[in-house]
Amino acid sequence: MLQDAMGITFSINLLKTIRLPNFKICFILLCVLFLYDIFFVFITPYFTKSGESVMVQVATGGGGAKEQIPIVVKVPRFSNSPYKICEGVQYSLLGFGDILVPGKLPYLIS
Known part of the structure; x- marks a missing residue:
């Protein structure tokens, strides 16, 4: 929870300080990051030996260390479905x- 609070504070601070000059640059950056996310989350499992996404391994501290650096916010899943509970x-x-x-x-x- 502390890492989530630090991450949210970091995000709010960056949103207040970083300025993008216009909508076109922001839109292009958003499209490039969208393709980047698709590649590293859904396509890299086909190239790794473990079959796990590179981005998920980095975000969760993959490997044996299991150290997590605050680059993600963990959002709890609220579901009444018993199938979601069984997934772990x-x-x-x-x-x-x-x-x-x-x-x-x-x-x-605006």
Whole structure:
């Protein structure tokens, strides 16, 4: 929970300080990061020996260390479905890039 609080504070601070010059640059950056996310989350499992996504390994401290650096926010899953409980994953990961770049769009539109 402390890492989530630090991550949210970091995100709010960056949203307040970083300025993008116009909507076009922000839109291009958003499209490039979207393709980057798709590649590293869904395509890299086909290239790794373990079959796990590179981005998930980095965000969760993959390997034997299991050290987590605050680059993701863990969002708990609230579900009444018994099938979700059996999966064993009680949270979703939300990366800072998924917060910061879309968070800049409202400032450019107004």
